[in-house]
Amino acid sequence: FQRDVAAADASLRAARASFYSDISAAWSEAQQGIGSLESRRLLRTSTTHAVTTSIDVIDRMYTAVGGTSVYEDSALQRHFRDVHVASQHMMVAEPVVELAGRVMSGIDNSAPGL
Numbered sequence: 001f002q003r004d005v006a007a008a009d010a011s012l013r014a015a016r017a018s019f020y021s022d023i024s025a026a027w028s029e030a031q032q033g034i035g036s037l038e039s040r041r042l043l044r045t046s047t048t049h050a051v052t053t054s055i056d057v058i059d060r061m062y063t064a065v066g067g068t069s070v071y072e073d074s075a076l077q078r079h080f081r082d083v084h085v086a087s088q089h090m091m092v093a094e095p096v097v098e099l100a101g102r103v104m105s106g107i108d109n110s111a112p113g114l
Contacts, residue, residue: 004064008057015046015053022046037103040114044091045100051092054083 069076102108
């Protein structure tokens with residue numbers, strides 16, 4: 001269990017670091033009136049990655065904790081519901097990753113959906 005907790009922490013910290021780094025870069029560009037396609041791509045993929053990483057981590061912790069995680073007053077139960085609800089938002093939907101891949105491959109050089 002302790003190994004799972006440590007691995008979960010490392011996964012979340014890495015996803016969070018990427019997310020905040022890309023937000024910072026996008027904000028800096030926005031302050032300069034820029035807003036590049038690359039910045040949008042990074043922001044959207046790091047957002048999607050943060051959500052999918054959070055889902056993976058919470059699912060692993062939910063399973064590791066066992067039966068106590070199913071009660072409504074469990075903080076883990078709240079996190080489980082919250083992250084799974086967030087995963088349904090169009091901002092982090094699977095087509096976002098596909099569009100980002102199209103941009104990276106040079107197939108789509110405008111990507112208005114990013």
